[in-house]
Amino acid sequence: MANLSGKVVLVTAGATGIGFGCAEKILAGGGRVMICARREETLVDAAERLGEGAAFVVCDVTDDASADAAVAATTERFGRIDGLVNCAGTGSGGPILDVPTEELERVLDTNLKGAFRCLRAAGRAMRDAGEGGSIVNISSIAGALTHPWMSSYCISKAALDMLTRCAADELGEHGIRVNSVLPGIVETPLAAVLSSQEVSREEYLRLMPISRIGRPEDIGSSVAFLLSDETSWMTGQVFAVDGGHTIRKGPDLRPLFQQLAGAGE
Numbered sequence: 001m002a003n004l005s006g007k008v009v010l011v012t013a014g015a016t017g018i019g020f021g022c023a024e025k026i027l028a029g030g031g032r033v034m035i036c037a038r039r040e041e042t043l044v045d046a047a048e049r050l051g052e053g054a055a056f057v058v059c060d061v062t063d064d065a066s067a068d069a070a071v072a073a074t075t076e077r078f079g080r081i082d083g084l085v086n087c088a089g090t091g092s093g094g095p096i097l098d099v100p101t102e103e104l105e106r107v108l109d110t111n112l113k114g115a116f117r118c119l120r121a122a123g124r125a126m127r128d129a130g131e132g133g134s135i136v137n138i139s140s141i142a143g144a145l146t147h148p149w150m151s152s153y154c155i156s157k158a159a160l161d162m163l164t165r166c167a168a169d170e171l172g173e174h175g176i177r178v179n180s181v182l183p184g185i186v187e188t189p190l191a192a193v194l195s196s197q198e199v200s201r202e203e204y205l206r207l208m209p210i211s212r213i214g215r216p217e218d219i220g221s222s223v224a225f226l227l228s229d230e231t232s233w234m235t236g237q238v239f240a241v242d243g244g245h246t247i248r249k250g251p252d253l254r255p256l257f258q259q260l261a262g263a264g265e
Contacts, residue, residue, distance in 0.1 A: 001224075006030070006082075008034070008079075014037060014085075015056070018188055019085065021220035023054065025221055026083075026224055043056035057070050062110055067118045071124075082132075086137045086138060090106070091190060092104075094257065107152040108159070112156045112163065127171070132177075134231070136226045138219070141245050144158070144240070161180050164179060164180040179236065179239065182240040188216060200253055209244035
């Protein structure tokens with residue numbers, strides 16, 4: 001288990017799914033965690049389940065001031081911030097020729113710009129404290145492999161991985177490391193439509209050497225490792241945690257989207 005004793009980490013979208021799994025692993029490693037999300041009711045429940053060492057703040061990563069306030073709340077509550085996990089994300093589906101510009105902008109605003117806002121705010125706080133830090137962006141195998149009818153999502157995650165590299169290059173002089181984790185299909189509320197429908201579930205399982213759906217704790221363990229001092233010479237890297245999916249190819253989810261479109265008619 002990664003040793004995070006004495007470290008304070010802010011986790012966006014930390015009330016559910018992968019974010020919650022990351023928060024659990026941070027606490028298990030001896031750290032303290034501030035979870036944030038848009039809905040206070042989910043945060044209250046999550047913080048209670050996480051127990052001692054966890055706190056929460058309402059945050060909308062699509063707003064500059066809200067992202068800045070979440071970092072400020074973390075340092076105010078715990079006296080410092082050593083890590084950030086950018087987990088907030090959203091999805092989209094449809095043929096690329098039919099995707100409205102507004103839909104692309106919506107996905108980018110959360111998946112890319114939201115991560116940028118939080119990275120900027122946390123990075124400034126870490127730089128000013130002068131003790132370094134670690135930022136982990138939750139990307140996706142969709143940033144490395146094409147997913148038909150998921151162009152907006154794929155674009156956002158590929159861009160997030162380049163943000164990871166650029167930030168690592170610039171922030172290394174301040175002792176701040178930045179890495180990406182690329183989950184495959186994981187049982188989360190966001191990915192439920194993919195993991196619960198047989199047509200898409202079987203497509204994912206067919207493409208994974210370790211053929212099972214991932215769990216939030218699978219990602220959380222890897223994130224906790226990257227947050228720890230055991231990875232003090234690792235930065236700007238993109239790590240797939242996906243059952244081996246990325247050594248093959250991306251899933252073809254068009255049958256699922258067609259099925260869902262038919263059900264909505």
